[in-house]
Amino acid sequence: MQVGVIGLGSMGMGAALNLLKTAGISVTGVDPRAEARAEFIAAGGAAVASAAELPAGTEAVLVMVVNAKQAEAALFGAAGALPRLAPGAVLVVSATMSPEDARKLAATAAAAGMLYLDAPMSGGSVGARSGQLTYMASGDDAAFNRARPLLDATAKTVWRLGNTAGLGATMKVVHQLLAGAHIAVAAEAMALGIKAGLQPQQLYDIVTTAAGNSWMFENRMAHVLAGDETPTSAVDIFVKDLGLVTDLARQASFPAPMAAQAMQLFIAASAQGHGGKDDAFVIRAYQALTGIKLPAEG
Numbered sequence: 001m002q003v004g005v006i007g008l009g010s011m012g013m014g015a016a017l018n019l020l021k022t023a024g025i026s027v028t029g030v031d032p033r034a035e036a037r038a039e040f041i042a043a044g045g046a047a048v049a050s051a052a053e054l055p056a057g058t059e060a061v062l063v064m065v066v067n068a069k070q071a072e073a074a075l076f077g078a079a080g081a082l083p084r085l086a087p088g089a090v091l092v093v094s095a096t097m098s099p100e101d102a103r104k105l106a107a108t109a110a111a112a113g114m115l116y117l118d119a120p121m122s123g124g125s126v127g128a129r130s131g132q133l134t135y136m137a138s139g140d141d142a143a144f145n146r147a148r149p150l151l152d153a154t155a156k157t158v159w160r161l162g163n164t165a166g167l168g169a170t171m172k173v174v175h176q177l178l179a180g181a182h183i184a185v186a187a188e189a190m191a192l193g194i195k196a197g198l199q200p201q202q203l204y205d206i207v208t209t210a211a212g213n214s215w216m217f218e219n220r221m222a223h224v225l226a227g228d229e230t231p232t233s234a235v236d237i238f239v240k241d242l243g244l245v246t247d248l249a250r251q252a253s254f255p256a257p258m259a260a261q262a263m264q265l266f267i268a269a270s271a272q273g274h275g276g277k278d279d280a281f282v283i284r285a286y287q288a289l290t291g292i293k294l295p296a297e298g
Helices: 012-020 034-042 068-076 099-111 124-129 141-154 167-195 200-207 215-226 235-251 257-274 279-290
Strands: 002-006 026-030 046-048 058-063 085-093 115-118 133-137 155-160
Touching: 002 012, 012 026, 012 034, 012 058, 012 124, 012 141, 026 034, 034 046, 058 068, 058 141, 068 085, 068 099, 085 099, 085 141, 099 115, 099 167, 115 141, 115 167, 124 133, 133 141, 133 167, 141 155, 167 200, 167 215, 167 235, 167 257, 167 279, 200 215, 215 279, 235 257, 235 279, 257 279
Parallel strands: 002 026, 002 058, 026 046, 058 085, 085 115, 133 155
Antiparallel strands: none
């Protein structure tokens, strides 16, 4: 099976590497960044700068880009994958986007004779590297069956949410409400503890062994303790994703005050110049308000 992986970022690279290890699958990675292509080539894969350079007859593409606009361009744009795809190829689209955008992309794919799987995922860079992603997917039987080798190679769990595109995207948006709010409140707790005189490492050790812990606190506040701003997921990702949450809530006439508050915190950190940093460093917004020193700053 000839597969393209579009987007060799923190998630896409891990997924592509696991596909590369799977018998019967030949993988070409797509990324404009020379360093990402070099890493994948060094691992034994092929890599190109544009989806228009994928091998002719590619039977499946896994799209791991940031948003719907990037996904549409990568698949159907002037330098997109469509002319390089085999008839009936499956498009497994894992970008976080609105349900409406997922349905539009699925309709475009169907008009071109392609299968479409609305398949956002979770698991982070660690989950991607270990083949332990969780997919929240929707699509028809043909799309699921054709995509099965890709899902099996990259996932721990595949949730099937229904037969039509948009349901996977909806689930991911709801998930991102939790993820974004958890990161924001984790940063708030750490910042408050520091401001009130607690020792940050001890605060972390106590919370991670007590009932107030969350996966996001344990994972993200470790980045703050280490002073590591390298983005596995960036502040600006949650500006986007929490915007999707509030859009969905507005469309559903549903109040979402926690999501709205968390989004404002991420917007504040981005406005202060931290948008490209690891999302744990939304804590910089609290630092600007309170003057605290973060652990790695002495």
